[in-house]
Amino acid sequence: MSPNLIALAIPVFFIFIGLELFVARRRGAAVYRLADALSDLGCGIGQRAVLVLGAAAVLTLYALVYAKARLITFAPASPWPWLMAVVGVEVGYYWWHRLSHEVNLLWVVHVVHHQSEDYNLAVALRQAILSPVTVLPFYLPLAVLGVPLVHFAVVEALVTLYQFWIHTELVGRIGPLEAVLNTPSHHRVHHAVNPQYLDRNYGGTFIVWDRLFGSFQKEEAPCVYGVSHPLQSFNSAWAQLQPWVALGGEVSRAPSLAAALRFLFASPEYRPAWVGPTGPLRGQPGTPETKYEVQPGRARTAYVFVNFVLLVAGAFSLVMWGADLPLAPRIVAVALVLLSLATLGGLLEIRRWATPLEVARWVAVVGVTAWVVLGRPVA
Secondary structure (H helix, E strand, C coil): CCHHHHHHHHHHHHHHHHHHHHHHHHHCCCCCCHHHHHHHHHHHHHHHHHHHHHHHHHHHHHHHHHHHHCCCCCCCCCCHHHHHHHHHHHHHHHHHHHHHHHCHHHHHHHHHHHCCCCCCHHHHCCCCCCHHHHHHHHHHHHHHCCCCHHHHHHHHHHHHHHCCCCCCCCCCCCHHHHHCECCHHHHHHHHECCCCCCCCCCCCCECHHHHHHCCCCCCCCCCCECCCCCCCCCCHHHHHHHHHHHHHHHHHCCCCHHHHHHHHCCCCCCCCHHHCCCCCCCCCCCCCCCCCCCCCCHHHHHHHHHHHHHHHHHHHHHHHHHHHCCHHHHHHHHHHHHHHHHHHHHHHCCCCCHHHHHHHHHHHHHHHHHHHHHCCCCC
């Protein structure tokens, strides 16, 4: 919700990803797979690109509630709004996070963050496009209580940034701080699909909320990462869409409107007979732990990687300065980012449709570039 602060941190994210990769290789640990990492980063790029269109609306809604419905007005120098923002963002995040695992209509958004079968700093950037929308209602009570937009936005961004470093297997337990802070050990549990780890450790910066509300689990057995129903794809555009397609298919089989509504607001564990059979669940005893993989070949991988680097550079520019563009160019730029994610993911997975779509993408890129440079569409 604070795109500028997050955007400014993007170069730092990549520096630490490089450092994690270096340390992992020194230790002989394989914590990265290129296709999976590109998928993770693509999800984050997609979210940040779409926020160029929607972030202002999200923040405007908070500001509107603050302006029209706040119960308290604090003095400009009062420390209370900062304290309330810290506690309120943490508690709001905890309950949004917990309910995003316990309600199908929220899980269909949040599941994107859990789809990776690896666990590394790139996974921290794997975010769902609609997460800022689903989390906002949990933060609006702060506006009612008189926490100004600036206080809320800064604290919310800092809580988001804190969680980047806890997505790693290279850091063990960190002593007494484990009792208070959310740490890599605690968050590995959260991303695991082992039966004893499911739906645990929802905290943002602090783990005390999980201890208080009974959702804490200590890391004991080795973690198996991913989701119970694996995505089986490295296409970050499909990663955003597939959960909605799956949910839509399940709801369409409901025998009544009441049954469909109940399903939408039920737990993902709720599987009535009309939903149909489900396959083996990842992480359950006796099920294989083989990770999804592709073999695109060196030349194709190199092409995708180079184009992905170009996409990152373009998306970074869009996130930093796109808000100053008129609406039409912004929409076109965001659409090109999403199209690029779809085509590059398709190329990695050797999909038949990917090559002609990639050609169309380059035609669009050239056309849009000419439009921007010349100030008019190409005839």
